[in-house]
Amino acid sequence: MTATIGNSILVTGADLAPQALALLEGHDIVYAGKTPTEDDLVALCRAHAPVAIIVRYGKVGAAVMDAAPSLKVISKHGSGTDTIDRTAAQARGIEVVAAVGANAAAVAEQALALLLACAKSVVALDARMHAGHWDKATHKSLELGGRTIGLVGLGAIGLRFARMADALGMRVLGYDPYAKNLPAYVQPTDLATLWAESDAVSLHCPLTDDNRGLLNARTLAQCKRGVIIVNTARGGLIDEDALLAAVRSGQVAMAGLDSFAVEPMAPGHPFQGERNIVLSPHIGGVTGDAYVNMGVGAARNLLAVLSRQAAPT
Template sequence: MSFTVVTLGSQIANEGVALLRDAGASLVATEAFPSKDEMIAVLDRHRPDAVMVRLVPRLDEDVMRAAPTLKVIAKHGVGCDDIDVAAARRLGIPVMIATGCNAQSVAEHALAMMLALVKDLERQTALMRSGRFDKSLYRGRELRGMRLGLVGLGQIGRSFAAMAAAIGMVIEAYDPFAPDAAFVPPIARATDLDALLARADVVSLHCPLTETTRGLLGAREIGLIRPGAWLINTARGEVIDEAALAAALRSGAIAGAGIDSFAAEPPPADHPFLHLPNVIATPHVAGVTDDAKREVSLQTARNVLSVISGGAPDPRYLAR
């Protein structure tokens, strides 16, 4: 079997590349964040059977139509906000995602951010570097007994909950789309987002970006988070009103935040999250540890092969 796969937004990890080549694939990859015209040109030139999506501004219907032989779109990850899934559906092209492959890495990143914030590590490092060795300036707290409020209870949220439970945190989650079976002890179901925000010592976002969740935490919702609490976002930047959160962080209404994703990426140099002392910021890397990249690349390749070989797409990996 011979077929062509174009990766938009840089090549996947070597393990996934090898799997596809062994199956007979010819591989083509663009640089990160190709323009719409560049994507159309490369698809028109190579007429791929499959497209793998990594770092792109948006894969819309115009781009898809540039590849009339396209049989499958495989996202290198889970979030599909950069793919017009409805357009792909109209064109009869399944969109596959690498469900669960980076859940452990993202959950560990959220845990690391929570520990760094609550243990005052960023500020203590800055004090040490300035020559201050003063234990009286430490503001660390114990996580044991604190309330963790999860917004979204997919695989990442459940993994993070297990880690937090081992520390001794009290956990509740808000996810109106999760089945009751997901809420197993020690995770309690919160039926009201406002109440969860008001009760939590740490709020951690783990929801996908959809039209329902875009702007989910606006100025009103951020105002409900109690003073002294921390906010962690390893989901999508657009879930939060960034200006409202920056204002709350400046005023001290919120103790601090861990931010791994931004509404615009890369963020501008003057973005407030990059300059506030009570913010830990990372460049959307929670799900791209070496381990996660390997697993995501392999599952992305498997998703391509499952369709190219003529089989029915596995519903666990179909974007909805």
């Protein structure tokens, strides 16, 4: 059934938090499912003429926008907008908004979990224990207190993680050319210094054309030997072949990864089975609280745009 033009909101997912749906009462909500393709989204846009799209999964590019002539706003269910063609949206007068900070606590906690899993060999020791081994006499973990962590990106997530690292007694280096009024426990620095002095590096920046492959063979070689790499941001920030080679050579002692160049990860990916890489399926921002926060943020953002555009000039 075709919804009323100007009243439909397309969600590129299978659900939305009840609190967000309450805010959107009066609109027809159309769900695209858990793994929508571009063809799926184009067909739904043609059938329902949405005035807004809430982006959870999949990508929204020019073809989707052109199939939705009533589209006024694309609202990200989260903070990263790299799955939205912002240039195409701007050319069509479509606003792009994001629920910045809505999942900051969740992602920062996931980064901490991956850092600790790497430093304390949590996954490997768990497997050994379940296999009947007791490695107390032979295993030594890494103590993080007094060591240096370098954070690339000092937005809501990066700063929250910085506070956690400081609480562990770590020295916190940070690189973010846009960050201002940093707390005293974050020492701003350039990337060259961050690579050279950090015992662990954690990525918290958005993916752009300028920083794609930021961690590559050259920059990984500039890091301390035995560095820990944590990525809860975007997989495209890392050259995965270079990281794998660095892990296998010992240049990178451990890597904790929650995002990947291609998602979902295909069976047979070279990271699978690599004992010094801890993996999670891009769930850093997926908690009950973050689900509500992101949904509500996305709903409020799109409503604000629609209200502003509808207001008389």
